[in-house]
Amino acid sequence: MxxxxxxxxxxxxxxxxxxxxxxxxxxxxxxxxxxxxxxxxxxxxxxxxxxxxxxxxxxxxxxxxxxxxxxxxxxxxxHLELYRDAVTQLASMGLIYPAFETRAEIARLVADKEAASPWPRDPDGAPLYPGNGKQLSPAQRDELIAAGVPYALRLNMSAAIALAGELSWQELGKGPDGETGTIAARPQAWGDVIVARKETPTSYHLSVVIDDALQGVTEVVRGADLFWSTSVHRLLQHLLGLPAPVYRHHALxxxxxxxxxxxxxxxxxxxxxxxxxxxxxxxxxxxxxxxxx
The missing domain is CATH 3.40.50.620 (HUPs)
Known part of the structure; x- marks a missing residue:
């Protein structure tokens, strides 16, 4: 070995x-x-x-x-071109879409929804994406892009999970509540995460899994604040055909x-x-x- x-x-x-x-x-x-x-x-x-x-x-x-x-x-x-290639691969699978709301618009949408009932939040406490980017037609998307409207490329989480099925990872350390051993991934808790932006062809989630794979990393040792981010990383690894390292999250x-x-x-x-x-x-x-x- x-x-x-x-x-x-x-x-x-x-x-x-x-x-x-x-x-x-x-x-x-x-x-x-x-x-x-x-x-x-x-x-x-x-x-x-x-x-x-x-x-x-x-x-x-x-x-x-x-x-x-x-x-x-x-x-x-x-290595930005490598990340662009991964985005293209996800797009060819029909798993990403552009979302055009600004951060301020997203905050207003969340406030409107929370006026009626609590809006779900991710493990870091940020509200899940509340916009309608997934519902726009191809023609509407093309028109906005041609007009130069900034956008973020988001992962269609429900479609990605349907394709990937159940996933897990091996945890040698401990999560925030002492989780260890075989951990069931819960990427749905993050909603439609951003995988790239118009001005930046990648995101933390996307680039980290590509880099770990290309560098042959076998053990990821990092803080427990990233424990549940591993759910998204396992999903992207599966979708992109990348190997999964073992993880060892440590206390902060x-x-x-x-x-x-x-x-x-x-x-x-x-x-x-x-x-x-x-x-x-x-x-x-x-x-x-x-x-x-």
């Missing part, structure tokens, strides 16, 4: 914090203990938020932590108020800790990892 392949895949939209350190160190420890490989992927499809200085800081922080990686770094922005590090560490909330960054004289060994202690053997 070939050695396992792990990956650490940060987005360069801010500086790394202790939560990233925990995930990176855990991946490195597991790769070392199993005689496997650790790959580094830069998930930079969001060109409005990702910046070169954040990418360079990722390399600096990982090097300071003593984390090396195998092979070349894979940057998602270098939280701040004093119980919130998960986040770039957006200014959680303590590795560069600040390094500047304050904290050592890599002390970082391992802070995140609850023993010294590597």
């Amino acid at each position: 070939p050695p396992p392949v792990f990956r650490f895949a940060p987005s360069p939209n801010g500086y790394l914090h202790l939560g990233h350190a925990f995930s990176a160190l855990l991946n490195a420890d597991l790769a070392r203990a199993s005689g496997g490989q650790l790959l580094l992927r830069i998930e930079d499809i969001d060109r409005t938020r990702c910046r070169p200085e954040f990418e360079q800081a990722i390399y600096q922080d990982l090097s300071w932590l003593g984390i090396g990686w195998d092979g070349e770094v894979r940057r998602q922005s270098d 590090l939280r701040d004093a108020e119980g919130r998960k560490l986040s770039k957006s909330t200014g959680s303590t960054g590795l560069r600040e800790l390094r500047a304050a004289g904290v050592t890599p060994a002390e970082i391992r202690t802070l995140v609850g990892l023993a010294a590597p053997i």
Whole structure:
């Protein structure tokens, strides 16, 4: 049996914090203990938020932590054509459609629906897509596209599930409520998810499954906040004929108020800790990892 392949895949939209350190160190420890490989992927499809200085800081922080990686770094922005091909494949199966509502219009539609009764939300708490993109005729869609109206390409979830049937994944870690072992996928909980936009030919869900497959990743080790996203990933893997890795979701590090560490909330960054004289060994202690053997 070939050695396992792990990956650490940060987005360069801010500086790394202790939560990233925990995930990176855990991946490195597991790769070392199993005689496997650790790959580094830069998930930079969001060109409005990702910046070169954040990418360079990722390399600096990982090097300071003593984390090396195998092979070349894979940057998602270098592989947009592969994601376009996957979108074309899904379109040829009749599984995606353009939706033209803006975020503000979607918010208004949700508010109107919730005035009558609760509107369903996905596992992250966001409302499911409430629009009528699926009901537009081909002629209506073509007219809007020709007029230059922005759109998102959404997965027709009911059609995709009907084609794929029941799916599951192998969980070596634990979900938010302690779920482990064979987990039944529930992609329907996400509604008609976005797989690409007019200006960006992919999404997190789509690019991550393609990259994991092309890089030969066999074990995905990531935070428990992505546990139920695996349902969508398993569905896309099945539809696109991609292999399924095993998953190991880990607990999230939280701040004093119980919130998960986040770039957006200014959680303590590795560069600040390094500047304050904290050592890599002390970082391992802070995140609850023993010294590597």
